[in-house]
Structures are given as C-alpha cells and as structure tokens.
Amino acid sequence: SMRLFTLPVRGSEGLYMVNGPPAFTESTAFRRDSGKNCKAVTFSKDGSLFAWCNGEKVNIVNVTSAELLRSFDLPKAVCLEFSPKNNVLATWQAYTTAKDGTAGVPNLQLYDVKTGKCLKSFIQKKMQNWCPCWADDESVCARNVNNEVHFFENNNFNTIANKLHLQKVNDFVLSPGAQPTKVAVYVPGSKGAPSFVRLYQYPNFGGPQSALANKSFFKADKVTMLWNKKATAVLVIASTEVDKTGASYYGEQTLHYIATNGESAVVQLPKNGPIYDVVWNPNSVEFCAVYGFMPAKATVFNLKCDPVFDFGTGPRNAAYYSPHGHILVLAGFGNLRGQMEVWDVKNYKLISKPVASDSTYFAWCPDGEHIVTATCAPRLRVSNGYKIWHYTGSLLHNYEVPSNEEMWQVSWQPFLDGVFPVKAVKYQAVPSELPSAEPKPAQAYRPPALRNKPVTSSKLHEDEPPQNMKPQSGSSEKPLSKTALKNQKKHEAKKAAKQEAKADTSQESTQSSASQNTPRSAVPAVTSGDPEVDKKIKNLKKKLKAIEQLKEQAAAGKQLEKNQVLLRFVQSTQVGF
Numbered sequence: 001s002m003r004l005f006t007l008p009v010r011g012s013e014g015l016y017m018v019n020g021p022p023a024f025t026e027s028t029a030f031r032r033d034s035g036k037n038c039k040a041v042t043f044s045k046d047g048s049l050f051a052w053c054n055g056e057k058v059n060i061v062n063v064t065s066a067e068l069l070r071s072f073d074l075p076k077a078v079c080l081e082f083s084p085k086n087n088v089l090a091t092w093q094a095y096t097t098a099k100d101g102t103a104g105v106p107n108l109q110l111y112d113v114k115t116g117k118c119l120k121s122f123i124q125k126k127m128q129n130w131c132p133c134w135a136d137d138e139s140v141c142a143r144n145v146n147n148e149v150h151f152f153e154n155n156n157f158n159t160i161a162n163k164l165h166l167q168k169v170n171d172f173v174l175s176p177g178a179q180p181t182k183v184a185v186y187v188p189g190s191k192g193a194p195s196f197v198r199l200y201q202y203p204n205f206g207g208p209q210s211a212l213a214n215k216s217f218f219k220a221d222k223v224t225m226l227w228n229k230k231a232t233a234v235l236v237i238a239s240t241e242v243d244k245t246g247a248s249y250y251g252e253q254t255l256h257y258i259a260t261n262g263e264s265a266v267v268q269l270p271k272n273g274p275i276y277d278v279v280w281n282p283n284s285v286e287f288c289a290v291y292g293f294m295p296a297k298a299t300v301f302n303l304k305c306d307p308v309f310d311f312g313t314g315p316r317n318a319a320y321y322s323p324h325g326h327i328l329v330l331a332g333f334g335n336l337r338g339q340m341e342v343w344d345v346k347n348y349k350l351i352s353k354p355v356a357s358d359s360t361y362f363a364w365c366p367d368g369e370h371i372v373t374a375t376c377a378p379r380l381r382v383s384n385g386y387k388i389w390h391y392t393g394s395l396l397h398n399y400e401v402p403s404n405e406e407m408w409q410v411s412w413q414p415f416l417d418g419v420f421p422v423k424a425v426k427y428q429a430v431p432s433e434l435p436s437a438e439p440k441p442a443q444a445y446r447p448p449a450l451r452n453k454p455v456t457s458s459k460l461h462e463d464e465p466p467q468n469m470k471p472q473s474g475s476s477e478k479p480l481s482k483t484a485l486k487n488q489k490k491h492e493a494k495k496a497a498k499q500e501a502k503a504d505t506s507q508e509s510t511q512s513s514a515s516q517n518t519p520r521s522a523v524p525a526v527t528s529g530d531p532e533v534d535k536k537i538k539n540l541k542k543k544l545k546a547i548e549q550l551k552e553q554a555a556a557g558k559q560l561e562k563n564q565v566l567l568r569f570v571q572s573t574q575v576g577f
Helices: 482-517 531-555 562-576
Strands: 006-011 014-019 040-043 049-053 057-062 068-073 079-082 088-092 108-112 118-122 140-145 148-153 162-164 171-174 182-187 195-201 213-217 222-227 233-240 252-259 264-266 275-280 286-291 296-302 307-314 318-321 327-331 340-344 349-352 361-364 370-375 385-390 395-400 407-410
Touching: 006 049, 040 079, 049 079, 057 088, 140 171, 171 222, 182 222, 195 222, 195 233, 195 252, 213 252, 213 264, 222 275, 233 275, 252 275, 252 286, 275 318, 286 318, 286 327, 307 340, 318 361, 327 361, 370 407, 385 407
Parallel strands: none
Antiparallel strands: 006 014, 006 407, 040 049, 049 057, 057 068, 079 088, 088 108, 108 118, 140 148, 148 162, 171 182, 182 195, 195 213, 222 233, 233 252, 252 264, 275 286, 286 296, 296 307, 318 327, 327 340, 340 349, 361 370, 370 385, 385 395
C-alpha cells in the first residue's frame, strides 16, 4: 500500500506542505501560511502532529486531517519540540532581562498538548541544548541546570526526582529505546585534570563506582556523544579548538568508543587529519567514520573498533546510513562539490554516484528509498531549492524558488520504525521524467599554446580506491586489525626516528670536526637583533671560512703565496682580539 507522506517547506514564500513521492504536488489539506515570519516547525516523533510558529501564534495540527488542535499566543517563540509520545510541546524564546537589570521572565515553556495548559516554565538563557531530553517512553525527562543534570519523572515538573551532580557537567545525552534509561555525561578537564565521559544507569548516580563506564582524555575542549540505537555503546568525538601542531584549521579530533559493559577504546584512524563525520549504523553493531586531510578516507568499524571495510579516499566530509541501515551515502557538501557515493552495505558495492551541488542539507526519507537534498538560506542566499532523488541515482523532483525569494528549511515527515518494511537493494536506476542532474565538468584553464595539444592528466593526488576495487595483487589483503595498525604505526615511527638519529649523528660529526678547528668565539649562529652587528658577524664568518680553507691547503702541503700567509696571520690575530 502506498503511504502518503509530506515535506514541509519554510521560506520567504511562507510555509506549505508538499506531497512526497510520487506526487510532488502542494498538499491541499494543509492551508499555506503565507506570512514571511515563520521561525520554526517541528513534527512529533511519529509524524502525526505538526507545529509551527508564525510570529504571532504557535499552532498544532493533526497531519492527516489538517485539523487545528491547539493555538498558543507566543509571538516570540523561535524553537519548538514535541516530547516522544506527544504529551508535551516545549517552546523557547530568547531570554531578556528587564530594563532595570532584574531577572527576566521564564522563557522555556512546557505545554500539555491535550489540554493546552502550561505545565511548567523555566529560565533557559542559552539557545544551545535549550530543550529538555525525554526517555522514549517519557518516564524520565532531564535538563542541565548550572552544570548539574535535573531529572523529572512522568512529566511531573514540579518535583526534581533526581540530580546528577559532578564537578561541572557540560553536556549529557539520554540513551534511546526502552528502559532502563542510561545517561552519558561529559565533564571538561580543568587545572591539568583530564576531561571525562561517564555512562550511568538511571537513577544510580552514587559516586564514580556506580558508573557503568568511564573514559578520560586530555585533548578535549568540546565533545559530541553518539549513542547507538540499542543503547549498548557511545562514540565520543573529542575536539580541541586549536591544533597545536598547526596542521589543521579545525583543531584536533580524536574518536573514542565506550560501551555500557565498561569496555572502552580509542578508535585508531589510519589517516591523519580532521574527523568530519561519524555515524552509527542503525543495526548498532558498526559505525562509519569520515576522516583525514582531503581527499578524506571513510572506513566502517565493528564494535571491537577494528576496520570492517575501507572505502579508500575521495572528496567527502559526511556519511548517512539509510533508516534500515542497508545503504550508506558518503557525500562531500559545504566547501566540496556535492558528489555522493551510494553504497550497498551488505555487499559493499557502489550503487550510484549522483551529484547535488551547493547542497546545505541532506536527509533520508523514512521509507529508506528516497533522499532530499536542499540549498537553503542563510547558508547560501542564491539558487535556493530542493531536489528529491531515488538512491539509485535518479532525480525525481527539482524545485527552485523564484530568484527574489529564499528557502530556509525542508524536511521529511517522520514515521516510527517498522512502518516501512525494508526492501531489497536495487542497482538499476529507477525511471524518471527529469534529466539526470550531472553538472557539466568545469574545464581547466589551458593557455593558448597548449589548446590544440592532447590533455595530460595532472591530478594533485590520486584517490585511493575502495579495498575491494584495488588491483588484484593485494586482493587478499584484509583491513589491518587494531593491533596490527598500532604496530605498523610504531614501526613507521621507529623507522622515522632511526633516520632522524642518523641524520643527527652525521650532522653532529661534521659539526664537531669543524668546531675543533674554529676559534671558540665563532660558534654561536644566533642573530643579535641589530642588522649592523649581524652584517659584521657575517663578514667575520666569511673571513674565518677563508682562513679554514687556507689552513687546509697548507696542511695538504700546498705552497701558499706570501700574501696568503700574511693574511692568515693578520686575520687570526684580529679574530683573537
């Protein structure tokens, strides 16, 4: 049976709903909100409710019937979020203090969706992490207040049921899925102490002994914590603001794995450079990392943090698993050209290579078949619009906003897991009315003299092919295990150290033989800071070198001219002074 689903589109043309594949027409059930002031939209987790704020009211509609269920007078609301079971709507507006400097009014509101009653108001100054986090069954809800985590139970917000108090909790993430709820917390390091991430099971917060797992690390100014779907492990991307080696603008990143059974590891990435993206496969037993200086590497790892498949290198900085986990898209957006590689995860075969240039947004449709890519303002102000693709590479729908308009957001209506059954992977491109969106390859500039000559390839770097497409000689090579990788790195480091030591000793020996013959005063090669003095020093050194050569010639039994002997004598005495 065909399920109809929608995509809300928000921009300067207002807010409207588009029917998803195969129709791509504007939904007639949802009345377009033509105001140019729509600040935020959100669906409930199951996709049955839709809320938006238009600069006057926050409205909630039933998606299927388009019936208006609730309306709140909240002209300044800029963030909206439903609780997982649709019981609560959270709204946030910018916090303002009164003119006389007294505390402002609470700016985070929690409304009961069924009655419209305000359950609780909080002061929440920062927009970042503004929304309370619920467990999927809404039995627990948590928010970070002054560096400690406050827990509420069963949406009773008048009583704090529990507190997690560590020296300074900077961030926390609740585990997805069924009870028991677990929580990952990040405490930044201070005064030489390391940062750490700890996993707890709610409500056992009594000291470090009660933690399920603990991982501490030094290089971290901020962390991203990613739970897998089964809530058995967390991946932590730890990053520093500044790379002390000067190798990267992006600071330095490291990837850590922490399991609820207490195991933890550093994920060894075979190429140096930034970590652009890390994603869990929805099956919870493997994850993909995109990392390394461009062209970036992409590798799938298992729960032992051993590489399972290496995609080689390419122009990419993002990875997206399909909702069922059977297809993986590697893409290069942002400052890259929008190339996508669509892979069949089970067989590691390439399905298609569509190109969505200038994309600022990518999302899988919950059906696991369709993809939306979009160019949105304010990230890009020109040629805004969205494209809908089939993963086999076919472009099915393309919408560009009129040149004087902007598009700010597009997204799929969500559905709960299991609504769409998983289908077999296709390789043949599905039929489409639209021509393929292959952009014309930009021709490199060629000077007139070379224009009629054959083109020679001059790539800056050759891309490394995926491991199953490498030349046959190395076909038996499996990706290296973690220990093998470590050993290889050690071996390379030793080799480099040996060579360095060799170079050092050879330098030292030449230096020592020279220093034995030169007067003490001429050894330091430091600049004085005064260009005149430096000039004199330089001239002196020149003369010393000449004396050296004369000495060597004399020692070799060469007959020196009288003036040379004299020069040697005068200069030695001058230098002595």
